[in-house]
Amino acid sequence: MIPxxxxxxxxxxxxxxxxxxxxxxxxxxxxxLLPLAHQLGLAGIKAIVAGLRRGDATLQRLVVExxxxxxxxxxxxxxxxxxxERLILPQLIAACPPGGTIRIWCAACSSxxxxxxxxxxxxxxxxxxxxxxxxxxxxISQAMIxxxxxxxxxQFEAQRGLAVRRLLQWFAQEGTHWRIAxxxxxxxxxxxxxxxxxxSRLGHFDLIFCRNLLIYFDQPTRxxxxxxxxxxxxxxxxxxxxxxxxxDRLSDALARHRDEPSLIVRADNPIxxxxxxxxxxxxx
Amino acid sequence: MQTCLxxxxxxxxxxxxxxxxxxxxxxxxxxxxxxxALEQCLRALPDGIxxxxxxxxxxxxxxxxxxxxxxxxxxxxVIFCTTENDVAHxxxxxxxxxxxxxxxxxDKDILIAxxxxxxxxxx
Numbered sequence: 001m002i003p004x005x006x007x008x009x010x011x012x013x014x015x016x017x018x019x020x021x022x023x024x025x026x027x028x029x030x031x032x033l034l035p036l037a038h039q040l041g042l043a044g045i046k047a048i049v050a051g052l053r054r055g056d057a058t059l060q061r062l063v064v065e066x067x068x069x070x071x072x073x074x075x076x077x078x079x080x081x082x083x084x085e086r087l088i089l090p091q092l093i094a095a096c097p098p099g100g101t102i103r104i105w106c107a108a109c110s111s112x113x114x115x116x117x118x119x120x121x122x123x124x125x126x127x128x129x130x131x132x133x134x135x136x137x138x139x140i141s142q143a144m145i146x147x148x149x150x151x152x153x154x155q156f157e158a159q160r161g162l163a164v165r166r167l168l169q170w171f172a173q174e175g176t177h178w179r180i181a182x183x184x185x186x187x188x189x190x191x192x193x194x195x196x197x198x199x200s201r202l203g204h205f206d207l208i209f210c211r212n213l214l215i216y217f218d219q220p221t222r223x224x225x226x227x228x229x230x231x232x233x234x235x236x237x238x239x240x241x242x243x244x245x246x247x248d249r250l251s252d253a254l255a256r257h258r259d260e261p262s263l264i265v266r267a268d269n270p271i272x273x274x275x276x277x278x279x280x281x282x283x284x
Numbered sequence: 285m286q287t288c289l290x291x292x293x294x295x296x297x298x299x300x301x302x303x304x305x306x307x308x309x310x311x312x313x314x315x316x317x318x319x320x321a322l323e324q325c326l327r328a329l330p331d332g333i334x335x336x337x338x339x340x341x342x343x344x345x346x347x348x349x350x351x352x353x354x355x356x357x358x359x360x361x362v363i364f365c366t367t368e369n370d371v372a373h374x375x376x377x378x379x380x381x382x383x384x385x386x387x388x389x390x391d392k393d394i395l396i397a398x399x400x401x402x403x404x405x406x407x
Contacts, residue, residue: 073397078407155369155387159394163401164374164385173371 001030001045008049009033009063016064017140018196018225019216032066065141069216072110074161075117080209080240083260084118085125088238092206093131095236101132105202107195107210107229109137112148112188113161114209116180119187120170136202138193149190151180195225204234212242223251230254230266239264286404287311287328291321291344292336292365301334301365304392308405318347325351330360332404334395335382337366337373345380352381361402365390 009029010021021029030045037044040059042051051059075081092102106115115137122128139145158167158178171178193199195213208229214222229239230253239254241264255272257263265272288310290301295316302312313330315321319342321333333351337344344364351357361383366373369387377385384398399405 078400156391156394159387159390160397165378168371168374168378176369 001026005045005049008052009045009067012052012060013064013067014218016060016196017068017194018218018221019067020218020221021067029067033063036062036066061142065143068141068144070110070141070144071212072113073157074113074166076114076161076211077243079243079262080211081117081121083240083263084121084207087260088207088263089122089125089127092236092238093127096131096206099132101134102207103203103205103234104133104135104207105205105209105232106135106137107193107208108213109139109148109190109209110141110144111153111157112137112144112151112180112190113153113157114211115148115188115190116151116170116184117161118209119184120166122187123183133187135188136205137188137190138195138199138202139190140192140194142192145190145192148188151185152177153180154178196221199228199232202232204237205232206234206237207240208233208237209240211240212245214241214245227251227253233266235266236269237266285309285311286332287313287330288332288334288404289313289315289321289324289330289360290334291315291318291339291347292334293317293339294336297336297365301395304395305334308396308399310404318342318344318350321347322350325354325357325360329354329356332361332363332399332402334363334365334386337364337368337377345377348377348380348382361404363398363402365395 006026006029013019013021033045033048037048042048048059048063052063096102104118109115115135119135122133137148152174155176158171167178170181170184172181210229217225230251233239253267254264255267257265258271258273288305290298290312292298293316298314305312313324315324317339335344335348344366348362362381363384363386364377364382365386365388367388374385383402386394386398396405400407
């Protein structure tokens with residue numbers, strides 16, 4: 001791949017997904033796009049770039065999907081789920097008016113393990129009997145949304161993060177794969193969504209998971225997305241970011257939870273630990 | 285330092301498990317079947333046991349049933365690690381006192397996740 005091809009692909013990916021590809025990511029682009037070229041019968045990166053320049057919409061989508069990282073596992077990092085069980089969901093249930101619905105959004109859900117983990121938690125902890133829940137999972141990749149909707153996982157995926165008792169309780173074996181139980185499948189609505197685009201039509205959420213996505217964006221894109229996520233939170237809502245990406249400085253609209261610094265809440269929430277100085281955005 | 289007994293008739297699997305466990309600060313011992321493992325447990329109970337199912341002399345299931353009858357035999361965290369990958373075997377293992385279950389083939393991430401699940405690793 002010549003530098004001009006890398007530059008074109010990097011600019012295209014940034015424009016379409018927000019993902020920043022530093023110049024040292026040539027190997028990454030090649031390792032993701034050469035198999036795609038082979039799959040599509042294209043001669044190589046040069047042919048992919050030509051297709052992108054022509055405006056081939058299918059190729060554009062496939063290139064974006066190939067360049068996104070879909071690493072995920074059930075109950076990833078554990079702590080956010082422990083916080084959901086101990087603090088977030090009980091608080092949301094207590095504040096939920098009779099007949100109300102607690103709305104949860106997994107904003108970059110990949111193949112669905114995160115929203116299904118939340119659905120398991122809601123069932124296992126008896127929260128489902130205390131309130132009505134709506135869980136939405138979105139991802140930029142249509143292929144990942146199709147996998148999440150299907151709810152069928154390989155043996156490797158099913159074993160990563162899932163205790164074996166949960167596997168038996170919530171999955172049915174299909175050969176070497178494991179399918180999520182209908183009870184959990186019905187709890188989650190999946191749809192493709194590019195977070196760079198307007199998502200106000202989804203409405204407001206009491207809990208937003210947006211983990212391990214901001215790390216791929218540059219500072220202005222991160223700050224803008226955080227502001228828009230803040231606008232999508234209900235006044236008492238929570239925002240859960242990835243373990244490695246909780247920013248030192250937040251936009252004015254957000255603040256850390258007073259007692260659980262890894263959790264983000266709206267700055268106007270009384271349980272927030274308000275920032276000590278006006279903040280314009282997070283830093284690189 | 286925690287101890288882990290790897291019970292498998294495959295020397296390759298025992299070596300792979302050792303290479304994963306030792307950097308995680310486990311002291312690893314090995315046994316090639318359930319009978320040898322039981323002898324070791326009579327001398328000293330490990331903190332964890334990674335246990336194959338199908339082995340000559342004494343299989344993993346019989347070993348587990350015998351282990352749990354020993355004084356203090358409920359203490360070790362037992363993780364089955366086997367090619368018996370169907371629901372019936374998993375349920376049978378749990379009923380006999382297994383704490384976790386790994387379906388082969390496995391990798392480092394899966395073993396670490398299961399060690400965390402049974403409390404042998406923090407996190």
